[in-house]
Amino acid sequence: MIKLHDLEFEPYISEEEINVAIDKVAQKLNEDYLDANPIFLGVLNGSFMFASEVIKRFSGDCEVSFVKLGSYEGTQTTGTVKTLLGLNQSLKGRKVILLEDIVDTGNTLEEINKILLKEEVANYEVATLFYKPEAYKKEFNIKYRGMEIPNKFIVGYGLDYDGLGRNLTQVYKLK
Template identity: 50%
Template sequence: MKRIKLLDREFKLSIPFEQIDGAIAKIADKMNKELSDKDPLLVCVLNGSFMFASDLMRKLDFPCQISFVKFSSYRGTETTGNVKEIIGLTEKIEGRTIVILEDIIDTGITIQKVLEELSEFNPKALKVASMLFKPEAFTGDIEVDYVGIEIPNDFIVGYGLDYDGYGRNLPDIYTVVE
């Protein structure tokens, strides 16, 4: 197994890009069937979702727009429990179908905050797409409409996910070695 080191941590390969790409293709297929006549606005939650959003957009075969918001609840490898908005949405979303793009949903704190913020602007529908989902860590009661891969409750990096800002550029996903 391929291993890498970021800062003071070692990580081992857990999800190769080919598997990631296949999961994105399945999400895109489902969206192509369900959203082609909805004129959706995709809302990418930065920083981690930029790779997922980019690869997903190339697989969608209907007109859509994309925008970006930035929320944060992590410091190092732990969630802080506090979500703060850093960059907000500027597009008008009232009456539109909105699809929030997340890199990963673990506790659900960040996605819950995003949903609360966006629902105040009266969208027609709010949907959630996440490349990765940690069911063991999830404490929310929201529905995740599009899930790429379910994973264990391990700390991971790569494919947009980071450890203190490092590792986002890796095409594969790696799990921390304890």
């Protein structure tokens, strides 16, 4: 059991299970993009650990960039996604792999889709460590999924509760 701010969380997904999920995503990305020199686009802050591990496991040439969007306050999504840090390079004509820590409602993906369409990318795919099918409300294809989980609030492995918990090597759920 851990306490972050005012809430208690209990162990939910082990570091070993997370590594297996990352291996699965990375293996598929290696099969699909080995000779493509893709740009991995991490969504900060949550995806930093997942992005690092996927990129380390990628065997081909690649480039790395990040964007920062925000939509959460406490344990609830605000429903509004705002861009906090934008792209610093052109993605025109490039193959992009969007690295997300978690896909729940899909609101962040909708905002990133607008950015990528404006950038005129050749194509992009979404790779996420965690996917919540019960919460997902959009039509974007989530091609690479580490693991599907129920619609519970989780922290750890990059995910936070009001800034705390990102450094945890396993995932905890709200008690």
